[in-house]
Amino acid sequence: MSTSVRTVFTGGDVFDGTGAAPSPADVAVQDGRIVEVGQGLDGDVEVSVAGRTLLPGFIDCHVHVTLETIDLMILMQQPYGYGHYIAADNLAKLLSIGITTARDAGGADPAVKQAVTDGRIPGPRLLIAIQMLSQTGGHSDGWMPSGQCMASLGTGTVPGIGSSVVDGVEEMRRRVRELARAGADQIKIATSGGVLSPGDDPRHSKLLPEEIEVAVIEARAAGIPVMAHAQGTQGIKNAVEAGVRSIEHGIYLDEEAVDLMLKHGTYLVPTLLAPRSVIEATSNGVAITDSSRQKVHEVIAHHQRSFKLAVEAGVRIAMGTDGVGFPHGRNLEELELMAAAGMPAADVLKASTSTAARLLGLDAEVGTIEPGKQADLVVVDGDPLQFADLTQRIRAVYQRGALVASHG
Numbered sequence: 001m002s003t004s005v006r007t008v009f010t011g012g013d014v015f016d017g018t019g020a021a022p023s024p025a026d027v028a029v030q031d032g033r034i035v036e037v038g039q040g041l042d043g044d045v046e047v048s049v050a051g052r053t054l055l056p057g058f059i060d061c062h063v064h065v066t067l068e069t070i071d072l073m074i075l076m077q078q079p080y081g082y083g084h085y086i087a088a089d090n091l092a093k094l095l096s097i098g099i100t101t102a103r104d105a106g107g108a109d110p111a112v113k114q115a116v117t118d119g120r121i122p123g124p125r126l127l128i129a130i131q132m133l134s135q136t137g138g139h140s141d142g143w144m145p146s147g148q149c150m151a152s153l154g155t156g157t158v159p160g161i162g163s164s165v166v167d168g169v170e171e172m173r174r175r176v177r178e179l180a181r182a183g184a185d186q187i188k189i190a191t192s193g194g195v196l197s198p199g200d201d202p203r204h205s206k207l208l209p210e211e212i213e214v215a216v217i218e219a220r221a222a223g224i225p226v227m228a229h230a231q232g233t234q235g236i237k238n239a240v241e242a243g244v245r246s247i248e249h250g251i252y253l254d255e256e257a258v259d260l261m262l263k264h265g266t267y268l269v270p271t272l273l274a275p276r277s278v279i280e281a282t283s284n285g286v287a288i289t290d291s292s293r294q295k296v297h298e299v300i301a302h303h304q305r306s307f308k309l310a311v312e313a314g315v316r317i318a319m320g321t322d323g324v325g326f327p328h329g330r331n332l333e334e335l336e337l338m339a340a341a342g343m344p345a346a347d348v349l350k351a352s353t354s355t356a357a358r359l360l361g362l363d364a365e366v367g368t369i370e371p372g373k374q375a376d377l378v379v380v381d382g383d384p385l386q387f388a389d390l391t392q393r394i395r396a397v398y399q400r401g402a403l404v405a406s407h408g
Contacts, residue, residue: 005044008026008043009026009049019346027369037369054377056373057377058101058378060356063328065107100397105227132229138165161178169214172218186245190206191228191235191236196324198291204235205232230244245266252306267315273323274323277325320334
């Protein structure tokens with residue numbers, strides 16, 4: 001009769017994901033789960049992590065794995081389905097830097113998720129929105145002044161599912177039901193304009209309150225949450241009052257919006273990396289619309305002030321990047337931006353592990369290093385509370401106890 005192997009990671013420090021400071025401990029893993037954390041543990045196999053720190057696997061709550069560029073000229077020439085191959089590359093990159101769980105905020109369809117689940121391609125465990133829903137003239141409406149219409153950066157029309165553009169309560173009801181039927185893990189709606197959408201303003205609210213409310217009602221009936229692309233102040237408030245679970249971006253928060261988030265227990269996924277990635281992309285010659293180029297420079301300072309306001313008030317914050325202007329694999333730069341904007345380093349790591357797991361409803365399985373949890377582990381050189389060059393200091397990544405990336 002075969003017996004399972006007990007592996008002990010020994011000699012290092014452990015940041016357990018709760019926000020407590022790293023401290024010396026051994027971690028025992030068996031059958032893909034953490035079975036013991038303590039001093040002087042033994043096992044069948046020992047893995048020395050002396051001089052290093054074990055962290056829970058990172059969780060990115062806002063990615064678009066089917067995208068590798070925001071260049072409109074490239075996207076217009078990309079055949080439908082090519083995004084699946086892009087996703088395979090991007091998912092492998094995420095896993096290699098220690099992101100063992102991710103939430104795709106539009107673009108990845110059930111085939112991408114199933115390929116990861118079935119082990120056909122390596123990647124983080126994946127939650128998918130499939131598609132973002134907005135009104136005519138909203139963030140998922142790819143209408144251009146030429147009269148041509150382009151699916152909004154991989155988050156538009158999906159075969160077998162209706163348009164991402166919805167107007168009115170009944171259209172919203174149908175689209176949410178269709179997405180739930182298709183296997184969406186959450187519904188994504190756009191309650192404000194955005195930076196990269198060609199015909200709107202990120203400060204303006206989109207979707208009527210009753211349209212937002214029916215999205216939340218139908219999603220709850222299907223047992224899934226709603227995430228809201230919400231940048232403008234009123235769009236944020238409308239989303240929070242309707243009961244969405246998370247605000248994505250939150251660029252123009254004010255004190256009233258923050259108070260509402262605290263009252264409702266709403267999470268903020270700040271995506272500080274997003275506008276910076278777009279600015280870097282355009283400086284490298286990537287083609288976007290003139291209006292988007294102008295908008296992205298306008299939001300940077302507001303974004304940072306809003307994040308600081310949320311941190312100081314105690315809003316629940318979960319890490320997410322949306323760094324669509326960068327190649328995937330630079331996601332951990334978000335942690336450095338969060339710390340630079342005033343979030344304590346231990347809280348940044350907590351936002352990237354246990355708080356993110358709670359947002360995604362996965363906290364019974366991942367997010368902390370404790371007995372019973374899946375053994376998603378990242379081995380880091382140097383001080384884990386210093387985020388400069390963090391990606392380069394990752395030495396190994398384990399998912400469900402198996403080594404999935406090794407960097408010496």
